[in-house]
Structure formats: C-alpha cells, structure tokens
Amino acid sequence: MISVIGYYTTKFGELWEKSLFDLVEEALFGVLKECHIEKGKIDAIFFGNMMGGTLENNLHSPSKIAEIMGTHIPVFRAEAACASGGAAFHLAHTYLEANTGKTVLVIGAEKMTDYSPEEVISALTAASSGEEQESGLTFPGLYAMMAQVYLQKYNYSKIDLSYVSYKNHYHGSLNDKAHFRKKISLQEIESSPLVAYPLGVLDCSPISDGASAIIMTSDKTLLSKQKKAIRVLSTEVATDTISLKNRKFIDGIEATQIAGKKAFHKAGIEPDSIQIAELHDCFSIAELFAMEDLGFWKKGSAGKRISLLETMLNSGNSLTTNTSGGLKAAGHPVGATGIKQIGEVYLQLTKQAGSRQVKNAKKGLTHNIGGSGGTAIVSIFGV
Amino acid sequence: MISVIGYYTTKFGELWEKSLFDLVEEALFGVLKECHIEKGKIDAIFFGNMMGGTLENNLHSPSKIAEIMGTHIPVFRAEAACASGGAAFHLAHTYLEANTGKTVLVIGAEKMTDYSPEEVISALTAASSGEEQESGLTFPGLYAMMAQVYLQKYNYSKIDLSYVSYKNHYHGSLNDKAHFRKKISLQEIESSPLVAYPLGVLDCSPISDGASAIIMTSDKTLLSKQKKAIRVLSTEVATDTISLKNRKFIDGIEATQIAGKKAFHKAGIEPDSIQIAELHDCFSIAELFAMEDLGFWKKGSAGKRISLLETMLNSGNSLTTNTSGGLKAAGHPVGATGIKQIGEVYLQLTKQAGSRQVKNAKKGLTHNIGGSGGTAIVSIFGV
Numbered sequence: 001m002i003s004v005i006g007y008y009t010t011k012f013g014e015l016w017e018k019s020l021f022d023l024v025e026e027a028l029f030g031v032l033k034e035c036h037i038e039k040g041k042i043d044a045i046f047f048g049n050m051m052g053g054t055l056e057n058n059l060h061s062p063s064k065i066a067e068i069m070g071t072h073i074p075v076f077r078a079e080a081a082c083a084s085g086g087a088a089f090h091l092a093h094t095y096l097e098a099n100t101g102k103t104v105l106v107i108g109a110e111k112m113t114d115y116s117p118e119e120v121i122s123a124l125t126a127a128s129s130g131e132e133q134e135s136g137l138t139f140p141g142l143y144a145m146m147a148q149v150y151l152q153k154y155n156y157s158k159i160d161l162s163y164v165s166y167k168n169h170y171h172g173s174l175n176d177k178a179h180f181r182k183k184i185s186l187q188e189i190e191s192s193p194l195v196a197y198p199l200g201v202l203d204c205s206p207i208s209d210g211a212s213a214i215i216m217t218s219d220k221t222l223l224s225k226q227k228k229a230i231r232v233l234s235t236e237v238a239t240d241t242i243s244l245k246n247r248k249f250i251d252g253i254e255a256t257q258i259a260g261k262k263a264f265h266k267a268g269i270e271p272d273s274i275q276i277a278e279l280h281d282c283f284s285i286a287e288l289f290a291m292e293d294l295g296f297w298k299k300g301s302a303g304k305r306i307s308l309l310e311t312m313l314n315s316g317n318s319l320t321t322n323t324s325g326g327l328k329a330a331g332h333p334v335g336a337t338g339i340k341q342i343g344e345v346y347l348q349l350t351k352q353a354g355s356r357q358v359k360n361a362k363k364g365l366t367h368n369i370g371g372s373g374g375t376a377i378v379s380i381f382g383v
Numbered sequence: 384m385i386s387v388i389g390y391y392t393t394k395f396g397e398l399w400e401k402s403l404f405d406l407v408e409e410a411l412f413g414v415l416k417e418c419h420i421e422k423g424k425i426d427a428i429f430f431g432n433m434m435g436g437t438l439e440n441n442l443h444s445p446s447k448i449a450e451i452m453g454t455h456i457p458v459f460r461a462e463a464a465c466a467s468g469g470a471a472f473h474l475a476h477t478y479l480e481a482n483t484g485k486t487v488l489v490i491g492a493e494k495m496t497d498y499s500p501e502e503v504i505s506a507l508t509a510a511s512s513g514e515e516q517e518s519g520l521t522f523p524g525l526y527a528m529m530a531q532v533y534l535q536k537y538n539y540s541k542i543d544l545s546y547v548s549y550k551n552h553y554h555g556s557l558n559d560k561a562h563f564r565k566k567i568s569l570q571e572i573e574s575s576p577l578v579a580y581p582l583g584v585l586d587c588s589p590i591s592d593g594a595s596a597i598i599m600t601s602d603k604t605l606l607s608k609q610k611k612a613i614r615v616l617s618t619e620v621a622t623d624t625i626s627l628k629n630r631k632f633i634d635g636i637e638a639t640q641i642a643g644k645k646a647f648h649k650a651g652i653e654p655d656s657i658q659i660a661e662l663h664d665c666f667s668i669a670e671l672f673a674m675e676d677l678g679f680w681k682k683g684s685a686g687k688r689i690s691l692l693e694t695m696l697n698s699g700n701s702l703t704t705n706t707s708g709g710l711k712a713a714g715h716p717v718g719a720t721g722i723k724q725i726g727e728v729y730l731q732l733t734k735q736a737g738s739r740q741v742k743n744a745k746k747g748l749t750h751n752i753g754g755s756g757g758t759a760i761v762s763i764f765g766v
Contacts, residue, residue, distance in 0.1 A: 053436040053462075057516065059509035060464035063757025066622030067512075067629060072641050074620035075758075076470060079436075079460045081443035087459060091474055098480035126442035129450075133440065237457035239449035246450060258455050374446025375458075 002096045004216050004381070005226040006035035007343035012179040012210035012331030020049075020056050020111035023211035025068050027107050031213035035226065041103055042215075044095055045075040048088030048108035049335035054123045055115055065107075081127030082282065084108065085212070085338025086368030086377030090235050093379075096218040103219050108339035109211035120207055124334075127371035129243040140204055140283065142244055142372040144196035147285035150251040151198060156303035158198035162189040163306040164284035165202050165329075168322045171313060172329025174356035179208045179331025203284040208331030212339040214346065228350040233363075234266035235379035242374045253286075255376035256293035256367065263365075263378040264295070271295040274319060274380070275361040276348045278341035280369040281326040290367050291321070294378070313356060323348060323356045338368035338377065349383045385479045387599050387764070388609040389418035390726035395562040395593035395714030403432075403439050403494035406594035408451050410490050414596035418609065424486055425598075427478055428458040431471030431491035432718035437506045438498055448490075464510030465665065467491065468595070468721025469751030469760030473618050476762075479601040486602050491722035492594035503590055507717075510754035512626040523587055523666065525627055525755040527579035530668035533634040534581060539686035541581035545572040546689040547667035548585050548712075551705045554696060555712025557739040562591045562714025586667040591714030595722040597729065611733040616746075617649035618762035625757045638759035639676035639750065646748075646761040647678070654678040657702060657763070658744040659731045661724035663752040664709040673750050674704070677761070696739055703741045706731060721751035721760065732766045 008030035010023050018026075024047075032039055045065055053059045062075035078087035085108030092106045112120055125133045128142060151157060166186050172178040184202060192200035216232070217223055238258035244250055264270060271294060279294075281287035288302035296319060297305050311321040324330040324344040327337060345364035347353045368377045391413035393406050401409075407430075415422055428448055435441045445458035461470035468491030475489045495503055508516045511525060534540060549569050555561040567585060575583035599615070600606055621641035627633055647653060654677060662677075664670035671685035679702060680688050694704040707713040707727040710720060728747035730736040751760045 050442050051436070053434070053506075053509055054440075054442070056513075057437075057505065057509045058513070059433050059437070059462060059506070060511070060625055060754045060757055062463045062470075063622055063625040063754055064512065066757065067624040067626065072621050072623060072638065074473075075622050076474060076620075077462045079442060079462055080445045087445075090457075091459060091477075094474075094481050095477050097482075098477050122440065123436075123442070126436055126440045128443070129447065130439075130441070237459075238455050239446055239458050240455060241450040242443055242446040243450065255455065371443045371446055374443055374449065 002093060002216060002218050002232045003223050003229040004214050004342065004346050005223065005229045006031055006215045007346045008034045009177050009212040009340055009343055010210050011177050012208045012333055014113040015209040016114060018209065020052055020109060021064060021068060023111060023209060024065060024107060024109050027109065027211035027213040028069060031105065031215055035215050037215060039069055039071060042073065042105050043102040044073055044104045046088040046092040046104060046106045047075065047077045048085035048338055049077060050079055050081055050084045050110060051123045055119065056111065080375045081370035082334050083338060083368045083370030083375040083377050084335040089338060089342060090237055090377055092216060093232055093235050096216060099218065101219045103215065103217040103222060105213060105215050106339060107211060107213040108336040110333035110335040111209050112207045112333060113209050131243055140196040140199050143283040143285055144199045146250045147198050150285060153251050154300040154303055159190055160303040160307060161198060161203055161284040162186050163309060164281060164287045165189045167309060167312045168281060168326040168328040171323050171356055172325025175325050175330055178325040178329050179206055180329045199283055205282045205327035205332040208333040210331060210333035210336045212336045212343050214339060214342055230346055230349045230381045230383050233380040233382050234263045236262040236266065237377050240374050242371060244372055252289050252293050253373035253376060255373050256290060259376045259378040260294040263380050267380040269363065274363050274365045276323060276345060276358050277319065277321045277365040278324060278344050279321050279367045281322060281328050282332060294367065320358045323353065323358060341366040341368060345381050349381060385476060385599060385601050385615045386606050386612040387597050387615065387725065387729050388606065388612045389414055389598045390729045391417045392560050392595040392723055392726055393593050394560050395591045395716055397496040398592040399497060401592065403435055403492060404447060404451060406494060406592060407448060407490060407492045410492065410594035410596040411452060414488065414598055418598050420598060422452055422454060425456060425488045426485040427456055427487045429471040429475040429487060429489045430458065430460045431468035431721055432460060433462055433464055433467045433493060434506045438502065439494060463758045464753035465717050466721060466751045466753035466758040466760050467718040472721060472725060473620055473760055475599060476615055476618050479599060482601065484602045486598065486600040486605055488596060488598050489722060490594060490596040491719040493716035493718040494592050495590045495716060496592050514626060523579040523582050526666040526668055527582045529633045530581050533668060536634050537683040537686055542573055543686040543690060544581060544586055544667040545569050546692060547664055547670045548572050550692060550695045551664060551709040551711040554706050554739055555708025558708050558713055561708040561712050562589055563712045582666055588665045588710035588715040591716040593714060593716035593719045595719045595726050597722060597725055613729055613732045613764045613766050616763040616765050617646045619645040619649065620760050623757050625754060627755055635672050635676050636756035636759060638756050639673060642759045642761040643677040646763050650763040652746065657746050657748045659706060659728060659741050660702065660704045660748040661707060661727050662704050662750045664705060664711050665715060677750065706736065706739045706741060724749040724751060728764050732764060
C-alpha cells in the first residue's frame, strides 16, 4: 500500500523575490514540517521541473537539492514538459512499489516570471516538435487548432469554451495559494483579447512561479502515525507523437484515453466513482477534452454539458473538477502543476480544503499533460 | 532477477551529419535489432540526456521518442548532469524491480559538437552551482582544484596523472566506436597545452556526440531465449553538495564512496572480485579518485599505482579499467556515457569485446559521476 501523507505548496504567482531554489527550499522544508517528519526519514527525492536548464542554467538539480536538504540520499529529476510533476510522482510511486517500508519526498517547481516574454515563450515551445517550433506555432496556436476541429465537428462555438474559465476562476477565488483569486464573468471571458482564435487570453493558463511537494510512503509504521493520508489506487503514463500532424485525431488527446483507461482498470473503478478531479486545463478546450477522454462525459457532449456548470462546486452533481482553480486560476508553474493537482486531491479527500471542500469526496483523480498531449499521466486516489 | 540482454552504440565523435534524435533513432532501432526483439515487446523507455533543452530546445523528449518508436508506452527522461545516463539506468532498474515479467529499453544520448564553444561551455557549466558559474569556474577548473589538493597532500606531481590518459588512449585504439583511436605517449600528455593547472588538454575528456542503448528485462521467458546476458547485482545512487566549497573534503568524491560501499554490500562482494570497471574519467584525476573511493586502491596510493599501469589491458593483474577507452578516449557524449559504460561491461562479460577482451572477466562495475561529484551512480554486474 502506497499512501500520500502530507502536502505543502508555496503561493503560486509572480514571486519576483524568490528564485527557483528558494521555492524548492520552502516546499521541501514546508512539507517535512507539515508531516512532522525529520529529513533523515526520507529515503529518496523525486523532482519535477521543465525549464531549470534553459532559464536558470541548472542541469544538476539532484545535487542542488541534496545541498539544500543537507543529505546524500538519491535525488532524481524527471522532465516531461508540462507533465514533469506527474512524471516525478509516477517514478516515485514506482520506487515505493519496488521498496516497501520506504518514504519519499516528491517536489515540483518552476520559476517563469523573471525572464523576458521571448525567453519564456522560447523555453515553453521546447515542449513541441522542432518542426512546429520552426513554423512559428506557439502553444495557444496548437490548442487553438485542436479547438477549431472540435468546435466545428460537434457544432459548438467559441462561447461554449468560456464556462471552463468561469468555473475555475470561481474555484480559484476560494484558494489562498492561487495565482488569480478574482472571479470573472462569462462576458469578460468571451470578449477577452484573442491569443489564437478561438482562444482568448482568459481561455489560457498564466505564466507562474511556484513549488509544491508531497510525502509518500510504503512504511506501515510511519503511516499508522499519520492522521491524514490517502491511498494511491493507480497511476498510469501514456505517450503520443510530439507533432500534432502525426496524431490519429486532434479533437481529443489519445494519450489521456490510454492512460485513463489503464488507471481506471488498475484501480478497479469506473469514472462515475470519482467525486473530484484535477484536470490539465492549460487552455479551456483542454478541460473539455479531458472530460471526454477520461470517460466522464460522452464524446462530443462536453461543449454542451460544461454550460450547465455541472462540475462547479456545490452544483449538486457527483463530480467537481479543478477545485484548486485548475491551471487557469491557481496558476501553472509547469513542474509544480502535477504535484499541486495531487495535493489538491489530498486536501479534498482528507477534508482540509476549507471553503472549497467537496462534501463526501472519497475518490479523486489527477490528469497531467505534457505539451499538446505527447505525454499524459492519470492517477487515482482514495480514502 | 534483472538482466541486461543487449547493447548497441553509435560511433562516438564529431558527428556533424546527425542530430540528437538521429542518434537516438539509430541507437533505439540498433539495440532492438541486436537483441532480435520487436518494439512491441518493450514496456517502457528510460532516456538519459543533459543538454537537449539548452542546446536543442527540446524539453519533451519522452514524446519525441514515442514518435520515433511509434509507440504509446511510458517514456521517462532522467537528467543528472554527466550522470544522466546512469540515472536513467537506475530508474529503469527500479521499474523492473517493481514489475516482474517486463522489458525496458534504456538509452542515453548527447549532441554537443554543432554549437559554438561558448554555447557548449555555458551548457556544461549548468552542472555546477550558480556561485561557481558566476565566479567563472569551468569544469576543468573545478577538477584542477581537486587535483591540486590531492597532488599536494600525497606528494605527487602533474606527471603522475598522465598514466590515466596513456592507458585509456591505448584502450580506445582497440575500440572502433571510440572518438579517439590514437595512442598517445606520456611525453605528449605531459607537454600538452594547459587547460587549468595541473590538467593539460590531454588530461581532459572531449566534447562528443553519440547515443548508446541497452535492453534490460525481468521477463524469465524472454531471458531464456537470449544467448548473451548479464545480471545486475546492484545499482546505487548517492548525492553531495553541488558546490565544491560545501564538501567535507575535495581530495576524493564522497558520493562515490557512499554509492560504492552500498553497491558492494548489496552485491555481496568485495572490490577484489571485480575484473573490469568503467570509471568516470572526465579528467585524469577523476580516475585516480574513483580507484581510491571505490576501495580498489588505498587512499593516497593511486598516484603511485597508476604509474605501474596495473589496470591496463594484459598487464596480468586482476582488474582492468576503462577498456572502452573511458571518457578520455572513447569520448564523452554526456547522456550516453553512463549507458556506454554498462554496454562495455556487457560486451566484456559476454566475451564480445574483440581485441580488448579481458580474459575470464566474471564481474564488472560501472561508475558514473555528475558534475564535480554531486551525483554518483555505482552499479555491479555479473555472469
């Protein structure tokens, strides 16, 4: 049995007074304190980060983290574009499957706001193929193309996308660690300046700084001392081509479908057993894809169902999504995102989510995507 | 039981006609062919690479590799500076410990020669601390400081370092995949232009391109069909501070000592049971450190014993080191190095090393270092 026994996150936002490793340090010691665990109890550390090499010229973060912690234990860095946090979590879980009686710290972090927009945009395009980079395609551009296919195929319009940001900003207003805590109206979203049609600026997640950490254990003695813990029921990774043009279809993300199907099978449950899900809403369209690809909603129906706000807090329905505010409102410090998603599920399932608490949440899911869908990591948790 | 069942490496060198992912493609399909295994038999891929983000603007290599292979299986990238290959191997081994009956492909690659020296030097300094970078310390500079302490403390001189490159270039002359196949004289090494005293250019490993891959399995049925296989007896990772100034000592590498001790303990053998070792000789001094830190030679004795050329091929002694030519002569395409080391041990233990074959080699060791010693990975193999 592998359990998450604690979570800490820094505030997400434009944290100009903190470096990447200041954020890492805060999250490392924050989560140890949260769990009342000495650093000597940690057997290995897994670190999710995308742009530390290009933006901070650090390509030896395992050693930097060892220095911060004052330890000689194994430290590993995982990188899978925006799924770097989820990849670090998955590898840490594998480590615990191989080693019973061990405890690991998983941390994700990214520092993105102290650079010129050109530097950050160039670093972010590194998640797409060389061909796409050379043709000038940005990330909003790639998701805009996917959105256009979806909207046309199922007869929706740009307006139908707005409900995702509307809901997630409302949730973010209840999360004091969120980058944006401002509720926004459907009208504001629909009329926000276009980035790449049909995506306006309020359809897009922001550039953020932040670090999030969890502690996870396969040590029964330690687990018995922890009051608040959740179980990892499954975690699955799937990949796809990095270039959109090589995909079987682009009105959804096949890697999510594959990882999701495996994760539900392994956990032995169906989508309707999930009460809360943190989905990778890097763009509004991405949350609609996730709802369909994971089997929560029927293919082609998300454009309609989102407008009913069924997945909003206190809607009275069985599933609430992105209570943290999602990437859209909580922010998207790339490497931290996959860990923050798990942390939000942890808070919800252990009844520590305060004003955004979903009642009777027993099972939760996280969905972390790299690039335009070249990597998908789906994990399921329960109490 | 986890076994390495096949190995393929591209030529190492200045491969201007090949991109990073051309090299990856050659090694991926090369090792599948070598093992007569269909790609559908591979359950996961682990990729070791350091500078794909900074030099190639690729920060989603898992998806790029999925595209090259035409697969949806999990792909993970590990990064730990010059120990990236070893880290990928270690994580792959952990995956197989957690999953019996599975088969993984581990690949390391680096493309370093198509860039300006400034770009490559800047990318490489990313393995050291921000403080060291800002003070203008290069990698030869860091190892030169360590070498000075060692030479002074144990009463050696610059000349005593030369035997490492002399031996490794002789071995490289026998390896048709090596970057340099030219034997060099002690006189040439001693009088080579200084990079950072006491290290001359012929004390330093080169900037190289290359990709190396192995296939590793925990599937007994598959293993029974493979004629040439070696067992992984242990693999251990240790870390240390990224900054030299924060280390307990710098006339050796503590991370190597810790990982080495654990690896021997886990394998249940002593250093004198090893017949071949691939050591991380990024600089001549580094091989002397490795010999002492791993317990092959007594602390402070390496400067004398190396001059006896005890570890050279056909010296008649029990241990031969860096038969591939080491980083010095075989080349050092950073991410590939840790995998090439394992590949060389595989070739030696399965009697496929041709003119550089060590007779009666039954147990081998690999030693992969990140930066100036902030990460060390030691693995032991047997037949």
